[in-house]
Amino acid sequence: xxxxxxLSWSMPLIGGCEGARETAxxxxxxxxxxxxxxxxxxxxxxxxxLRDHDDALDVVQDAMISLVRxxxxxxxxxxxxxxxxxxxxxxxxxQRHRRVRRGVIAWWPGTAGDEQPPDPIESAPDPAxxxxxxxxxxxxxxxxxxxxxxxxxxxxxxxxxRNFEGLDVAQTAIAMGCSExxxxxxxxxxxxxxxxxxxxxxx
Amino acid sequence: MADMTDHRQDFExxxxxxxxxxxxxxxxxxxxxxxxVRQNALAEARRGFRPSLSTWVPIGAAAxxxxxxxALWSGGPGPQATEPALAALEEFDIVMAGDDLDMxxxxxxFYAWAVEEITDxxx
Numbered sequence: 001x002x003x004x005x006x007l008s009w010s011m012p013l014i015g016g017c018e019g020a021r022e023t024a025x026x027x028x029x030x031x032x033x034x035x036x037x038x039x040x041x042x043x044x045x046x047x048x049x050l051r052d053h054d055d056a057l058d059v060v061q062d063a064m065i066s067l068v069r070x071x072x073x074x075x076x077x078x079x080x081x082x083x084x085x086x087x088x089x090x091x092x093x094x095q096r097h098r099r100v101r102r103g104v105i106a107w108w109p110g111t112a113g114d115e116q117p118p119d120p121i122e123s124a125p126d127p128a129x130x131x132x133x134x135x136x137x138x139x140x141x142x143x144x145x146x147x148x149x150x151x152x153x154x155x156x157x158x159x160x161x162r163n164f165e166g167l168d169v170a171q172t173a174i175a176m177g178c179s180e181x182x183x184x185x186x187x188x189x190x191x192x193x194x195x196x197x198x199x200x201x202x203x
Numbered sequence: 204m205a206d207m208t209d210h211r212q213d214f215e216x217x218x219x220x221x222x223x224x225x226x227x228x229x230x231x232x233x234x235x236x237x238x239x240v241r242q243n244a245l246a247e248a249r250r251g252f253r254p255s256l257s258t259w260v261p262i263g264a265a266a267x268x269x270x271x272x273x274a275l276w277s278g279g280p281g282p283q284a285t286e287p288a289l290a291a292l293e294e295f296d297i298v299m300a301g302d303d304l305d306m307x308x309x310x311x312x313f314y315a316w317a318v319e320e321i322t323d324x325x326x
Contacts, residue, residue: 028245028249031245031248032241032245035241035244035245036238036241039237039238039240039241040226040229040234040237041226043229043233043237044222044225044226044229053233057233057236057237057240060237060240061240061243061244064240064241064244064245065243065244065247065248068244068245068247068248069247069248072248140221140224140225141221141222141224141225144218144221144222163215163218163219163222164218164219164222166219191211191214191215194214194218195210195211195214198214
């Protein structure tokens with residue numbers, strides 16, 4: 001092999017390695033931008049589902065780690081529905097774990113009264129010193145949150161993803177792992193039930 | 204019927220607005236914790252970071268292109284010399300196939316080995 005062949009052999013690889021490094025850096029920046037844009041909304045949705053501040057932060061972090069580890073290579077436009085799918089799964093895991101834990105505690109003699117479900121009022125941010133507008137928004141959402149608890153989990157998911165997060169039907173179907181027809185049905189039913197529950201907003 | 208639709212849309216708008224206001228009104232401590240959560244997630248991913256498809260494809264493509272360049276430069280004296288180049292192109296096609304994207308994300312070590320095999324085959 002001559003020098004020119006050596007040169008032509010080495011240059012593409014060097015260029016390729018540098019290009020790969022730049023691609024990885026760009027990807028990490030894109031991921032950080034995406035996560036920064038979604039974290040507050042994801043926290044709100046998680047807290048509405050779990051009714052606990054620390055648990056909500058935990059599931060958001062878990063979902064972020066899973067997305068970065070497993071799906072960073074997917075097209076960027078898929079990140080949002082994929083992230084919410086992961087978040088939904090984590091929330092379901094937490095809820096299942098809580099049910100099991102309460103069942104064990106209730107069964108274990110002498111401990112039935114020790115563990116109480118988290119108080120949504122206690123876990124809400126301290127309103128002392130908060131502007132009146134902030135408090136009102138919090139109270140409104142708290143009311144919706146209470147009403148959401150009366151829905152099935154699928155109805156609740158469909159409503160939060162479609163209405164709060166603004167995912168379209170196709171994206172919501174990916175996040176929920178169901179058909180688009182199911183998303184529409186769950187969402188329509190959720191809106192009906194919530195309207196009935198929060199009656200004064202109908203006027 | 205129109206009234207019901209209006210009520211539904213009004214309800215949807217108000218509930219969305221309440222959610223947006225609650226997001227905007229998140230307290231400073233929660234925002235800070237979320238920022239830390241984000242940084243933890245990115246750091247965790249970096250610790251176990253293996254380059255994803257978007258990193259390996261350029262490497263695989265460069266390796267396959269190199270093999271082809273060498274095979275063509277050498278003048279292709281016979282079937283034996285061109286076979287590795289053709290095999291490398293087939294590997295390249297496999298690497299580029301969209302069907303295997305998920306597998307590539309889950310097993311980049313396999314594709315690193317595959318790239319190595321392509322370049323070693325040129326010998």
